[in-house]
Amino acid sequence: MDMTAMCDVAFLLLTFFILTAQFRSQEAAAVDPPTSISGIKVPDKDIMTIALDKEGKVYFGIDNQNNRIAMLDNIAAAKGLSFNDKEKKAFALMASFGVPIAQLKSFLSLDNEQRMKVKQPGIPVDSTGAANENELKDWVFNARKANPQLRIAVKGDSYSKFPNFKNVLSTLQAQNINKFNLITGTEAPPAGWTND
Numbered sequence: 390m391d392m393t394a395m396c397d398v399a400f401l402l403l404t405f406f407i408l409t410a411q412f413r414s415q416e417a418a419a420v421d422p423p424t425s426i427s428g429i430k431v432p433d434k435d436i437m438t439i440a441l442d443k444e445g446k447v448y449f450g451i452d453n454q455n456n457r458i459a460m461l462d463n464i465a466a467a468k469g470l471s472f473n474d475k476e477k478k479a480f481a482l483m484a485s486f487g488v489p490i491a492q493l494k495s496f497l498s499l500d501n502e503q504r505m506k507v508k509q510p511g512i513p514v515d516s517t518g519a520a521n522e523n524e525l526k527d528w529v530f531n532a533r534k535a536n537p538q539l540r541i542a543v544k545g546d547s548y549s550k551f552p553n554f555k556n557v558l559s560t561l562q563a564q565n566i567n568k569f570n571l572i573t574g575t576e577a578p579p580a581g582w583t584n585d
Contacts, residue, residue: 475497
């Protein structure tokens with residue numbers, strides 16, 4: 390039996406899936422969220438993600454490269470900084486980051502391999518949500534300024550402590566943000582469960 394046609398079809402399908410796949414960007418830190426049986430999906434676009442790792446460090450990211458550059462320009466104007474085109478391009482390619490604003494310029498000046506080896510210290514957050522030391526509020530404000538349609542999603546590690554999560558909530562509430570999604574892992578629903 391001649392299998393030539395079958396091999397051709399298999400390779401065409403393989404090529405199609407490889408070319409149409411969307412690759413995930415490198416995350417700033419590994420976050421293993423707790424599981425839930427929620428049937429609500431997090432949107433695929435116009436999303437702002439705040440992540441907490443197991444050590445309580447906060448990482449921030451938005452999904453669109455043009456919005457990332459606009460957000461960086463807004464932060465630069467607010468803080469009196471300037472970033473060159475190479476640094477803006479490097480920032481646009483990062484899915485998430487966890488570097489204080491004072492260290493951001495030197496972090497972006499590193500090449501990609503060096504940047505991946507750096508252990509990011511996390512974005513400074515405090516319990517009041519509105520103090521000058523809280524840089525997460527600046528990122529959230531300027532991201533929403535770059536794209537007012539952004540929806541907020543919080544992704545916490547299952548081993549992160551509640552006070553760290555409370556600091557993130559305080560930051561959001563200080564800006565009158567009370568609606569956001571929690572990103573969790575999926576879990577099989579128990580027998581008889583319905584999504585009401």
